[in-house]
Each structure stands twice: as structure tokens, then as C-alpha cells.
Amino acid sequence: xxxxxxxxxxxxxxxxxxxxxxxxxxxxxxxxxxxxxxxxxxxxxxxxxxxxxxxxxxxxxxxxxxxxxxxxxxxxxxxxxxxxxxxxxxxxxxxxxxxxxxxxxxxxxxxx
Amino acid sequence: xxxxxxxxxxxxxxxxxxxxxxxxxxxxxxxxxxxxxxxxxxxxxxxxxxxxxxxxxxxxxxxxxxxxxxxxxxxxxxxxxxxxxxxxxxxxxxxxxxxxxxxxxxxxxx
Numbered sequence: 001x002x003x004x005x006x007x008x009x010x011x012x013x014x015x016x017x018x019x020x021x022x023x024x025x026x027x028x029x030x031x032x033x034x035x036x037x038x039x040x041x042x043x044x045x046x047x048x049x050x051x052x053x054x055x056x057x058x059x060x061x062x063x064x065x066x067x068x069x070x071x072x073x074x075x076x077x078x079x080x081x082x083x084x085x086x087x088x089x090x091x092x093x094x095x096x097x098x099x100x101x102x103x104x105x106x107x108x109x110x111x112x
Numbered sequence: 113x114x115x116x117x118x119x120x121x122x123x124x125x126x127x128x129x130x131x132x133x134x135x136x137x138x139x140x141x142x143x144x145x146x147x148x149x150x151x152x153x154x155x156x157x158x159x160x161x162x163x164x165x166x167x168x169x170x171x172x173x174x175x176x177x178x179x180x181x182x183x184x185x186x187x188x189x190x191x192x193x194x195x196x197x198x199x200x201x202x203x204x205x206x207x208x209x210x211x212x213x214x215x216x217x218x219x220x221x222x
Contacts, residue, residue, distance in 0.1 A: 004155075033210075035212075040214060041214055041215065042212060042213075043156075043201070043203075043212040044212070045210050045211075048208075055208060056208055056209055058209070090155065090156075092156075097208070098143065098161065098163070098205065100158030100161050101146070101148075101156075101158060102158070103156045105154070105155050106155060
């Protein structure tokens with residue numbers, strides 16, 4: 001069973017559209033994260049939730065909105081997609097904020 | 113902007129060689145230092161979480177040390193094998209945020 005699963009794996013869409021990426025973990029972890037891998041391959045944290053509460057909210061455009069319906073899910077919704085949003089987005093989880101993170105396989109978002 | 117730097121950017125070694133690389137991070141507001149191994153077409157896999165100055169961790173042929181006062185961590189691989197080929201990432205945590213380095217890409221030739 002996949003511990004941290006993201007869907008879809010690939011997402012190709014037009015500029016201006018709204019899209020969501022889903023993330024689910026079956027590890028019983030309390031903390032979940034969203035990262036964006038930039039053009040220089042850096043992983044940059046976007047958001048983190050602990051027990052469904054937002055604990056990290058980096059400076060990202062407010063077109064990006066995370067939603068955590070329960071501890072096992074952290075979805076990322078993006079409004080009005082722009083060309084610069086093209087990247088690989090990784091979801092991760094950890095038991096508590098300072099424990100090792102388990103990553104999903106990434107979602108490659110391409111904006112046309 | 114908080115800088116986490118890893119060196120070298122890439123490394124090519126022969127099977128059986130031992131190797132090491134460096135992660136440099138701010139020495140203030142230290143909370144933890146994570147090491148991850150990232151194979152191509154896979155997701156990052158946790159190796160170590162280090163929190164105390166002087167910490168040494170070991171997992172098989174891979175070990176890591178931590179110096180929080182001077183702001184660096186070393187990762188060592190003894191007797192490199194082709195399956196060790198991957199990008200090794202470090203991540204610095206201050207109170208509540210993670211900052212990843214760009215990684216050291218290791219290629220081990222048989």
C-alpha cells in the first residue's frame with residue numbers, strides 16, 4: 001500500500017483554469033505538507049497542517065489554498081493558473097512536525 | 113532569505129570509494145537537520161533527523177555528523193555501491209519551517 005499518495009500524477013491544463021491536487025496518507029501521521037519543486041530543483045515548503053490546523057503558510061499567492069478535511073488528507077486547490085505555476089508539487093507527512101517526512105511521488109503540473 | 117547550501121553539487125565516484133558531502137545552514141534558531149535520499153523517478157526517502165550538537169547517526173554504510181555551533185553537517189558513505197547513486201538532500205528546520213538545500217547528486221560507477 002502506498003503510504004503517501006497524490007493524484008493526479010500528471011496535470012496538463014490551460015492558463016486561467018482552476019485545479020486541485022489531492023493527497024492522502026495512510027500512516028496515521030498528524031502533520032502534512034505541500035512543497036513546490038522550483039526550476040532549480042529546490043524543494044520549497046508552501047503549507048503545513050498539524051491535526052488539520054495550518055501551522056506553516058509560506059508566502060505563496062492566495063490563488064493557492066490548502067484544505068484538510070481530516071488528518072489523513074491535505075488537498076491543494078489552485079485558482080486562475082498561471083504559466084509560472086508549472087512545477088512538480090510534492091505532498092509529505094510526518095508523525096509530528098519534527099519527525100522524518102514521507103513523501104508522495106509528486107504531481108507534475110504543466111500550464112499551457 | 114535563509115540559505116541552506118550543499119556541496120559539492122555533484123560527485124562521481126568508483127564503486128568501493130568512500131565519499132562525503134556537506135550541508136551548511138544558519139547556526140541560529142536551529143531546531144533540527146534532516147537528511148534525505150532521492151533516487152531518480154522516486155520520492156525523497158528520510159535517512160536521518162539530527163537535533164543535538166555533536167550528534168552522530170548511522171544507517172548501514174551511511175553516517176552523518178552535526179555541528180550546530182558552526183552550522184554544518186557531513187554525510188559519509190563508506191564503500192559506495194552503484195545503488196547509492198541518488199541525490200542527497202539536507203533540510204534545516206528552524207522553529208516551524210523547513211528549508212531544503214539543492215542536494216548533492218552522487219553517481220557511483222561500477
